[in-house]
Amino acid sequence: MSRKNFYHLTIILSILALALAGCGSAPDGGANENGESGDVRITIGTGGNSGTYYPLGTAMAQKIFSNVEGVSQARGVTTGASVANIQELAQGKYQMAFVQNDIAYFAAHGETVSDFDGKPVENIAGMATLYPEDIQVVTRKDSGLESLEDLKGKKVAVGDQGSGAEANAKQVLEAAGITYDDVEVNYLGFGDAAQGLQNGTLDAAFITAGAPTSAIQELGATQKVHVLSIPDDVIKELTEKYPYYTEQTISADTYKDQGQEEEIKTVSVMAMLIVDNELSEDLVYNLTKAMFEGKEALEAAHARGADITLESALDGMSIDLHPGAKKYFDEQGISTE
Known part of the structure; x- marks a missing residue:
């Protein structure tokens, strides 16, 4: 093979390698072939702009989560609140959402609320409870x-x-x-x-x-x-x-x-944060850690931000914790049993 042809072949192989690497990346939080997570775009389902979820959710996105390792972008959006948030997280529209702990339980168990009756939602996991x-x-x-x-x-x-x-x-x-x-x-x-x-x-x-x-x-x-x-x-x-x-x-x-x-x-009831259980353990660990370490931004956004504490973060937790959140609470000495 001539040197010129070898040079061209090397360029073609390099381009193919880059293309394959791109296919193996996970911009929406999935794992690549090495088990490593790509950067994630986090959309947080909140509630109406006259409630409490919206100011806290936008503060989380803009002031805290946008700076977390593994997050490429974070934003909070207005929604119809708990039931709609769970439905749309299940559809992949959100990666995180504010919900009431009773509604989270009903969704996970497929009961009580007509939208979930006999149709349990399987991809939700708890991150933390927040405030009454x-x-x-x-x-x-x-x-x-x-x-x-x-x-x-x-x-x-x-x-x-x-x-x-x-x-x-x-x-x-x-x-x-x-x-x-x-x-x-x-x-x-x-x-x-x-x-x-x-x-x-x-x-x-x-x-x-x-x-x-x-x-x-x-x-x-x-x-x-x-x-x-x-x-x-x-x-x-x-x-x-x-x-x-x-x-x-x-x-x-x-x-x-x-x-x-x-x-x-x-x-x-208790307000709580749920996440898509397909988000990686490392990412949810980083998000949970960042929220509690940066909660001054939440206190500035709404009076209820002061009620979000590590000590009460599992009070009324009504569904299974995400492994990343569990890892953080275990490190902090908060019982997850």
Whole structure:
């Protein structure tokens, strides 16, 4: 073979080698032939922009995860929250999502929520639990509504249809002896519900979110609010029937500037982060570590960021942990058993 032909053959072989290496890479988090993970584009499913998930999720993406080794890009997107987030993570649209711990359990076990009944979601894993999400029943201060019983015959927003908030609203109403037939149901998310209360097209709205919730604060800027307490007997029934609910008291000071005059007795679930269980152990380890080491950014993004602690990171964990998260918690001496 001539030197010239040998030179040309060498170039062709080099190009082929590069092409094959490119085919073996994993830009979306899969493993290459050496078991090594390529850089990942992380999309985080959050919630509506008037809730708590969105500001925390965008802060995680922009301030923390975008700097993590193995991540090429990170962004948080607005969504329909828990149920939609799990469905779209299962479809590969998100690599991480905020969800309620009860909805994560229902999805993993294929029960209770109609979207998951008999159809368990198999590719979700837990990363960490974050903070309590309070069930808040909001009315206008001048509405005259003082109890759950007063909601009968009224126009009530119960959250987006099929959402975690709607599941909570239905369970609370049923525990109080109230069915959807007893109220005029409106399937509206946080922001639209606040607008409905403001313009008088709604009488009350259920919101499941960490307090203080921006939708309630925004409403209170123009219209004084009253957040109803859940009676003790209803709280007792909920906590006994559903293991994910815990009794919670929201200080009156939380919405003092919006017109609230007394503390609010209610129940809460836990917000949590789930990940696609196909993400590599190293990547999820790095993400978990970065979140807890950079949580000042979360505290700056929303008051609930202060509730995200290593010590409470597994409280109410309702599905199997991702091995990468487990590795981090084990290193930190947090029991994962």
